[in-house]
Amino acid sequence: MAGVAFAATLAACSLVLGLKDGELPDAGSDAGDSGVPVDDRAVLKPDASTATCQGDGGIAIARTLLDDGDSVYVLQGGSTIVSSCGSKVDPCGTLAVGMEVANANRAKAVYVGPGTYAETLAIPSGVSVEGGFSVEGADWTPLCENITTVLAPPAAIVVEADSVLNAAIRFLTIETKAHGDPGESLFAVHAVHSALTIENVNIYAELGGGGFGGAGGTGTTGSGCAGSGGDGDAGAPGAPGTFSASGYDVGAAGGAGWSGAQGSAGVHTTPQCSDCVASCTVYTYPLDDAGIPIDDAGDEILDGATSTCIATTQANVCAGDVAQACGGAGGNGGAGGANGAASVAVFAIGSDSALTITGGALVSAGGGLGGPGGAGAPGAAGGSAATGNGASCGDPCDDQCQTSASELAGGSTTAGGSGGTGGAGGGGSGGPTYLVVTVGGAKVTVSQTSQWQVPATGAAGGAPNGPAGAFGQEDDVP
Secondary structure, three states: OOOOOOOOOHHHHHHHOOOOOEOOOOOOOOOOOOOOOOOOOOOOEEEEEEEEEEOOOEEEEEEEOOOOEEEEEEEEEEEOOOOOOOOOOEEEHHHHHHHHHHHOOOOEEEEEEOOEEEOOOOOOOEEEEEOOEEEEEEEEOOOOOOOOEEOOOOOOEEEEEEOOOOEEEEEOOOOOEEEEEOOOOEEEEEEEEOEEEEEEEHHHHOOOOOOOEEEHHHHHOOOOOOOOOOOOOOOOOOOOOEEEEEEEEEEOOOOOOOOOOOOOOOOEEEEOOOEEEEEEEEEEOOOOOOOOOOOOOOOOOOOOOOEEEEEEEEEEEEOOOOOOOOOOOOOOOOOOOOOOOOEEEEEEEEEOEEEEEEEEEEEEEEOOOOOOOOOOOOOOOOOOOOEEOOEEEEOOOOOOOOOEEEOOOOOEEOOEEEEEEEEOOHHHOOOOEEEEEEEEEEEEEEEEOEEEEEOOOOOOOOHHHHHOOOOEEEEOOO
């Protein structure tokens, strides 16, 4: 794993494994209390191909190789012909082919040469898979001062044991891919109803897949005129996921943000109206004997007027009007952020699962980051300002009958306000990171093993409000 120095690589070589010569540690019911049956390939037959390594602590470790009849050899560039590969001189070229040959021949050990094997290792019952070899031609020299074989598949699981009895992996580096796909949890070792011994193995679980967010859609012009133009609230945060027998359920994503409020309506002014003269006649005053105009009562008109304008009909006239401009609709809220996935070094399921881990290192690099909630969309613009047509209240009479004229203003509206911005989607929950997770009563025993978690916190939740992921050495799920 890039950027992490494992001081325990050499220290792992100084462990005393406590094995009898040629005997695989037995997790079965015949030699322990786990209740797991024992595969009949558990007892290994040694030959003269042995090596004793001296670790930093001055304690010797013996590695015993089986004869060719009980072992299968795997080396990059080797053969893929199942019917013939598997010896030192003709090793199989992939782990998958090596496992197939081991099953067909009931081999008890698969020895893996140096290199990076980009494939999932599916372990069969009763088989010990071991790395840590120097290979020159047909000479395979077992080592213990370093770990030479790296298993780094593109899949989410590196080592899978499904209903496996009495299997083992030794002197390997097990590493997941650098990061999961969005929402994809990574498991370096995934054991279901299995008994598995792990010795002097560096196990790296890299970053789980992160979540993601989505933007909201733009609002449209509102159909009503009541609104405040306020911004929408953020959506609810994502709910933390949970482990189960099927793996890790990332849980419900963050909720969508709330839409912004409709914008405020424009200010409307009513048009002007007036009673106007529709028609009129000119009435000429009669004269008295002195030649002075008099009115109908016979009184003299002393202002010098000789006639008057009489309106015969009046009509109410109004200027044109316009509709009130409405506010724009609020923008839609952003989509919620998805939750981050998990990073787990060792995952064991079932009360009949028993894993024993000795030496090496356990590392989990962090769950996936929670996805940020998508940004809310801006609200739509309100309706435009407008003014109605004016009107005239004019003089329908001739020059002899003058009446006052006036201009009537039309109705008007100011522009409607824009809708409020939609709220951001709720942030996704950060993914958890654990060294060991057990489900349903599985048992995992860890000893003399270096342990790191980088970073030493759960993955961050997505903005604006996603909770951080869980963090811990072990999670035991009923």
